[in-house]
Amino acid sequence: xxxxxxxxFKQIFRDYRSMVILFGIPxxxxxxxxxxxxxxLNDVHFAxxxxxxxxxxxxxxxxxxxxxxxxxxQNLNSESEITKIFEKxxxxxxxVFESNFTENFIKKGTxxxxxxxxxxxxxxANMLVNYTKAIVDNFQQxxxxxxxLKGIVIPQIEFKYNSELKxxxxxxxxxxxxxxxxxxxxxxxxxxxxxxxxxxxxxxLVSPIKPIQIIVGKVLPYVLLSFINFMVILILxxxxxxxxxxxxxxxxxVEAVLYIVMSLALGIFISTVSNSQQTAMLLSMFxxxxxxxxxxxxxxxxxxxxxxxxxxxxxxxxxWFIIIVKSIMLKQGSFIDVWKETLILISFTVFxxxxxxxxxxxxx
Amino acid sequence: xxxxVEVKNLVKKFGNFVxxxxxxFEVKKGEIFGFLGANGxxxxxxxxxxxxxxxxxxGELNIAGFNIYTEREKIKKxxxxxxxxxxxxxxxxxxxxxxxxxxxYGLSLKKIKEKTIKYIEALNLEQYTKKMVAELPLGxxxxxxxxxxxxxxPKIVFLDEPTSGVDPITRRxxxxxxxxxxxxxTTIFVTTHYMDEAEYCNxxxxxxxxxxxxLDTPANLKKTFNSNNMxxxxxxxxxxxxxxx
Numbered sequence: 001x002x003x004x005x006x007x008x009f010k011q012i013f014r015d016y017r018s019m020v021i022l023f024g025i026p027x028x029x030x031x032x033x034x035x036x037x038x039x040x041l042n043d044v045h046f047a048x049x050x051x052x053x054x055x056x057x058x059x060x061x062x063x064x065x066x067x068x069x070x071x072x073x074q075n076l077n078s079e080s081e082i083t084k085i086f087e088k089x090x091x092x093x094x095x096v097f098e099s100n101f102t103e104n105f106i107k108k109g110t111x112x113x114x115x116x117x118x119x120x121x122x123x124x125a126n127m128l129v130n131y132t133k134a135i136v137d138n139f140q141q142x143x144x145x146x147x148x149l150k151g152i153v154i155p156q157i158e159f160k161y162n163s164e165l166k167x168x169x170x171x172x173x174x175x176x177x178x179x180x181x182x183x184x185x186x187x188x189x190x191x192x193x194x195x196x197x198x199x200x201x202x203x204x205l206v207s208p209i210k211p212i213q214i215i216v217g218k219v220l221p222y223v224l225l226s227f228i229n230f231m232v233i234l235i236l237x238x239x240x241x242x243x244x245x246x247x248x249x250x251x252x253x254v255e256a257v258l259y260i261v262m263s264l265a266l267g268i269f270i271s272t273v274s275n276s277q278q279t280a281m282l283l284s285m286f287x288x289x290x291x292x293x294x295x296x297x298x299x300x301x302x303x304x305x306x307x308x309x310x311x312x313x314x315x316x317x318x319x320w321f322i323i324i325v326k327s328i329m330l331k332q333g334s335f336i337d338v339w340k341e342t343l344i345l346i347s348f349t350v351f352x353x354x355x356x357x358x359x360x361x362x363x364x
Numbered sequence: 365x366x367x368x369v370e371v372k373n374l375v376k377k378f379g380n381f382v383x384x385x386x387x388x389f390e391v392k393k394g395e396i397f398g399f400l401g402a403n404g405x406x407x408x409x410x411x412x413x414x415x416x417x418x419x420x421x422x423g424e425l426n427i428a429g430f431n432i433y434t435e436r437e438k439i440k441k442x443x444x445x446x447x448x449x450x451x452x453x454x455x456x457x458x459x460x461x462x463x464x465x466x467x468x469y470g471l472s473l474k475k476i477k478e479k480t481i482k483y484i485e486a487l488n489l490e491q492y493t494k495k496m497v498a499e500l501p502l503g504x505x506x507x508x509x510x511x512x513x514x515x516x517x518p519k520i521v522f523l524d525e526p527t528s529g530v531d532p533i534t535r536r537x538x539x540x541x542x543x544x545x546x547x548x549x550t551t552i553f554v555t556t557h558y559m560d561e562a563e564y565c566n567x568x569x570x571x572x573x574x575x576x577x578x579l580d581t582p583a584n585l586k587k588t589f590n591s592n593n594m595x596x597x598x599x600x601x602x603x604x605x606x607x608x609x
Contacts (some may be wrong), residue, residue: 002467003467004464004467007453007464009453010455010460011453011456011474014455015455088447146494150408198449198451198453198454199449200451200452202417202444202445202447202449202451203446203465204468205416205417206415206416206440207440207465207467207468207469208437208441208469229495283440
C-alpha cells in the first residue's frame with residue numbers, strides 16, 4: 001500500500017502532462033477569471049450629489065477623487081439625475097451626502113452618506129463600493145483622531161440594476177467546484193485507465209494486493225493533491241478577487257474533502273467503464289465536465305432553466321457543492337445551513353464508491 | 365513429482381461462445397509447459413482463468429495445491445504472471461519498478477535490495493540504473509519483466525507470449541533465463557507463437573477451437589504427426605479449426 005502510494009506520486013510528478021492538468025490549469029483558470037472579471041479599477045467615473053456642500057463632504061469627495069481609482073465626473077443637483085447619469089453608462093458610482101453632513105457628524109456623532117453603484121457588472125460594483133468605503137473609513141479615522149471627535153460616518157450601500165448582487169463571487173465557488181471535479185475525477189480515471197491500457201493492471205490483479213488497496217493507493221495521492229489545489233484556488237481568489245473569507249473555513253475544508261472524495265469515486269467509476277486513457281478523458285470531459293458547467297448553476301442560474309433541466313440539475317453533485325460553498329463563503333453559513341446538501345453529497349459519495357467497487361471487481 | 369497445476373473439465377463460456385471446451389491437463393513441478401494455439405483458440409482465456417483474472421464457467425482447478433474458487437488469495441502469493449503487454453512502469457526507474465513489485469508481494473526491504481543488485485548484475489544494467497525503464501531496449505525490458513514476475517519466488521509463473529517482438533538473440537537469452545528458473549524448481553507455463561520455442565518446452569499442448577487437440581512432449585508429437593518439425597505438427601492441427609478469428 002505504502003509502495004503503491006509512493007509509486008503513484010512518482011508517476012504523477014514525472015508526468016509533466018498530469019502536472020499541468022493538476023496545477024497549471026487551475027491556476028490559469030483562476031487567474032483568467034480573475035483578470036477577465038476584475039476590471040482595472042483605475043479612473044472609474046463617479047458623480048456626487050452633495051446636499052450639504054460643507055467641509056467634510058467636500059473633503060471626502062476630494063479624497064476619493066485624488067485616489068488612483070476614481071475620477072469625479074460631475075456634481076449632481078437632484079435625485080432624479082442619478083438614474084439618468086447611470087443610464088449613460090460612464091458613471092459607475094454615485095455618492096450622496098445628506099444635508100448638514102459635517103454638523104451631523106460633529107454634533108450628533110453620526111453622518112449618513114449613500115453609495116450607489118451600478119451593479120450590472122457586479123464584481124466591479126462590489127469592488128468600487130469596498131474601495132469607497134475604505135476611503136470613507138480612513139477619512140473618518142483621521143478626523144476623529146485629529147479633532148478628538150466621536151463621530152462615525154454611516155455609509156448606506158445600494159446596488160442598482162442587480163440589487164441582490166446575484167453573481168458576485170458566484171464564479172469562485174463555481175470554479176472551485178469545476179476544478180476539483182476536473183482534477184479529481186479526470187485524473188484518477190485517466191491514471192487507472194492507463195494501468196489498464198499498459199497492462200500493468202493485470203499484473204496488479206494477479207498479485208496478492210486487493211482491489212480495494214489498488215483503489216485507495218490510486219486515490220490517496222489525488223486526495224492530497226486536490227486538497228492542495230483547493231487551497232491554492234482559495235488563496236488566489238482571496239488575493240485576486242478579494243473573496244471574503246469570513247465564513248467557517250474549517251467547515252469549508254471538510255466539505256471540500258467530502259466533495260473531492262466524491263469526485264474521485266466518480267473518477268474510479270469512469271475508469272471501470274473505459275479501457276483507454278482517451279476514453280477516460282473523453283468520458284470525463286463530456287459526461288462530467290460539460291453537464292457540471294452547464295447544469296450546476298455555475299454559469300446559468302438554475303431558477304431560469306426549464307422545469308426538466310431543473311429536475312436534472314439535482315443529480316449534479318456539483319450543484320450541491322456550489323450551494324455549500326456559497327453558503328459558507330458568502331453568507332457565513334454554518335453546518336446547520338448546509339447539512340441537507342452535505343447529506344446529499346455523502347449519499348453521492350457512498351453511491352459511487354459502492355458502484356465502482358462492484359464494477360471494478362466484475363470488470364477485471 | 366508434485367502436481368502444481370491441475371485442471372479438470374474446465375469450461376468457459378461467453379454467452380453462447382465456448383472459449384474453453386472441457387480442458388483437462390496437469391503440470392508438474394519444475395516443468396516447462398508450452399501452451400500453443402492459433403489466435404482465438406482460447407489460450408489467453410485459459411491463462412487468465414489460471415491466474416485468477418477470470419472465473420471459469422465450470423470445472424475443477426487447483427493451482428499450486430490450492431482451490432481456485434476458495435483459496436484465491438493463497439494462489440496469488442504463489443504465482444507470477446507476465447502478460448503479452450509489457451508490464452513494467454515506463455516512468456519509473458529499474459530499481460523503483462523492482463521495489464514496487466517487491467513491495468506489493470510483501471518482500472522485505474532487505475530482500476528487495478538483494479534482488480535489485482542481483483538483477484542489475486545479471487542483466488548488465490549498471491549503466492541504466494538511474495534511467496527510466498522507457499529508455500531501455502525492448503529485449504532488456506522483457507528480461508527485466510520476467511525477473512520481476514518471479515521476484516517473490518513463485519511456485520509457478522505464467523508467461524503469456526513473453527517473447528513477441530524480440531530479436532532471436534534476446535529470445536535465446538530469454539529462454540536461458542526460463543531454464544534457469546525451471547532448474548530451481550519453478551514451474552513455467554508459457555504461451556508462444558514461435559515453433560522453435562515450442563521445442564524448448566518439456567511438454568506442449570496445442571489448442572484448436574477451444575479444445576486441447578494434442579498434449580505430449582515435442583518429440584512424441586512429431587512422431588505421432590509424422591513430421592520432422594513442430595511447425596508442421598502445428599499446421600496440421602490448426603487447419604482443423606473452423607472458427608474464424
